[in-house]
Amino acid sequence: MAVVIVGAGMAGVQTAVALRQQGHTGSLTLLGAEPHPPYDRPPLSKDVLLGRAEHSRFEIDFDELGIELALGRRAVSLDPDARTVKTDGGDLAYDRLVLATGAAPVALPGQPDSAFLLRTQDDALALRAALRPGTRVVVVGAGWIGAEAATVARQLGCEVTVVEAAASPLAGALPAEFGERTRAWYADAGVDLLTASAVSEITAHAVHLTDGRELAADVVVVGIGARPDNGWLAGSGIPLDDRGAVAADARLRAGRPDVFAVGDCASFPSARYGRRLTVHHWDNALQGARVVAANVLGGEVDYDPVPYFWSEQFGHMVQVAGVIDAGAEPLARGGTTVLWLREGRLQAVLTVDRPRDLTQGRKLIESGAALDPAKAADPDTQLRAA
Ligand code: FAD
Known part of the structure; x- marks a missing residue:
């Protein structure tokens, strides 16, 4: 065959x-x-x-x-x-x-060839060659790719501005309250974050916003999906x-x-x-x-995973297992883990720098076990089935 x-x-x-x-x-x-x-x-x-x-x-x-x-x-x-x-x-x-x-990767309408995308090895090596200390970098999009590109550009000593059309970072992927919490990470890293700001045009040395602002840019990175x-x-x-x-x-x-x-x-x-x-x-x-x-090979195996991903941004490891659907109830577990429950069962878990919560939460989602919300909310106890 x-x-x-x-x-x-x-x-x-x-x-x-x-x-x-x-x-x-x-x-x-x-x-x-x-x-x-x-x-x-x-x-x-x-x-x-x-x-x-x-x-x-x-x-x-x-x-x-x-x-x-x-x-x-x-x-x-x-x-x-x-x-x-x-x-x-x-x-x-x-x-x-x-x-x-x-x-x-999706490009902006009329995006010039000089703007960088970040999908392939060639993209990464070309962008890396352009990131020098003091380079003015504008990143379009505060999603996963934009946040990671901004993190690295800053580590390399660039001056970085991130422009995001939505009201908060990670808006396409996570509930607004979590994305909003990452705003402080940008500030702490010395990155300017402009939310609710749409790009109208990218020219040779600037990014123009629809509200008339003009951001000087030596390098433009587009990470919009x-x-x-x-x-x-x-x-x-x-x-x-x-x-x-x-x-x-x-x-x-x-x-x-x-x-x-x-x-x-x-x-x-x-x-x-x-x-x-x-x-x-x-x-x-x-x-x-x-x-x-x-x-x-002739098997009859269904595919029904608990989706999982991670992102490394601004010195933090963000991990999510499951699907955060509207209708699931969020439950804070200390300051760095959020659980989403539906009818007492875990649907999704988001952790920041708490890999153990992620691993345990993922297993609980897979098994469909019920949780005791009061216990699950206590970050000092192990996350386990009721
Ligand atoms: P791809 O990796 O896109 O591979 C598809 C391949 O098919 C490509 O090489 C393409 O050239 C080739 N191809 C396309 N069309 C044709 C054609 N007609 N003929 C022949 N070949 C073709 N996920 C996480 O969970 N965590 C992360 O931290 C993370 N970081 C990422 C960072 C970057 C910069 C990117 C781009 C993605 C990241 N991802 C991350 C996502 C993850 O890498 C993708 O989900 C994964 O690569 C998907 O694999 P794939 O094989 O389906 O697609």
Whole structure:
């Protein structure tokens, strides 16, 4: 059986490795548009940007595993009836296909080429070369990427301003009261944070805001989100959801029994949360890959994870497990952990510099155990089931 995986990021690489671990002996091709050996993305906005690491390549011996890497080669269209992926380097036939093309960063309308995005290794190395002590950096977007880029730019001695259209940082991801609490982190790090401030134009040496303000900038970094990178599937009949993610089923099949989708490019129905989820985080690419590998090999494994991610910003480790849905009741556990409960059961946990709470909370979400709110609110007791 020939398996082709499109996309050589975390999800594609981990699917390939899991396929071999789970006994796949047929051919295995990993197609990646980027020319570089496959690498991990989280270090790009941390150690690689800071200059503490030159790269974040996966330490995997692809030859030894019999994984054929087809790098610098892009899939351009799919004919699922003929089981053929057309690429800019010729056609690839498959028996099973895995879609793992990740997400592409969103640019501002009219964004000039001189502005930096931060998605790829090339992006990170180019930005790093531009960050010198005293450089005036404007970061557009106070989401995860913007906060991490601002952290590093400041560590490198740049003068940093972050411009955020929403009223508080992390507005797209977390309830406003938590995002609001991170405002002090910006101030403590010496970063100017302008919220409720929209960018109208980026010019050669300035960022212009819609209220008429003009921010002098030597370097502009745009971190305003990413969208599933599925344009090449147009006309293939592979189902996409309303956000452009491949609408996979509970076993991560993509509308056909021989096509699967995993990682940032896909969404899946979560029985646990009662709705379709798109998760743009590292752990989803890892866990989903194992499920896809099992199902490619004929398994019948449902994918219904407790999503997890972390972010390292302004000297703090922020970790979240679960999904924070409107309707879940927040419960503060000391000053640095928030629990969200629904009918006495833990739905989500957010911690700042409290990894033990995160680990225990994640297990409690997975098990669906009930909590005693009074005990759970006490940060000096262990977080455990009632
Ligand atoms: P990707 O990593 O995007 O890989 C997809 C690959 O497919 C890309 O290499 C792309 O070039 C290739 N591709 C796309 N289209 C085609 C095509 N048509 N043909 C061939 N190849 C194609 N998550 C966390 O939980 N914590 C963090 O701290 C964190 N930090 C991050 C920092 C940065 C700078 C970034 C960008 C992301 C970070 N993430 C973090 C998110 C995490 O890295 C992603 O969720 C993860 O990389 C998703 O893996 P993926 O394989 O689905 O997609």
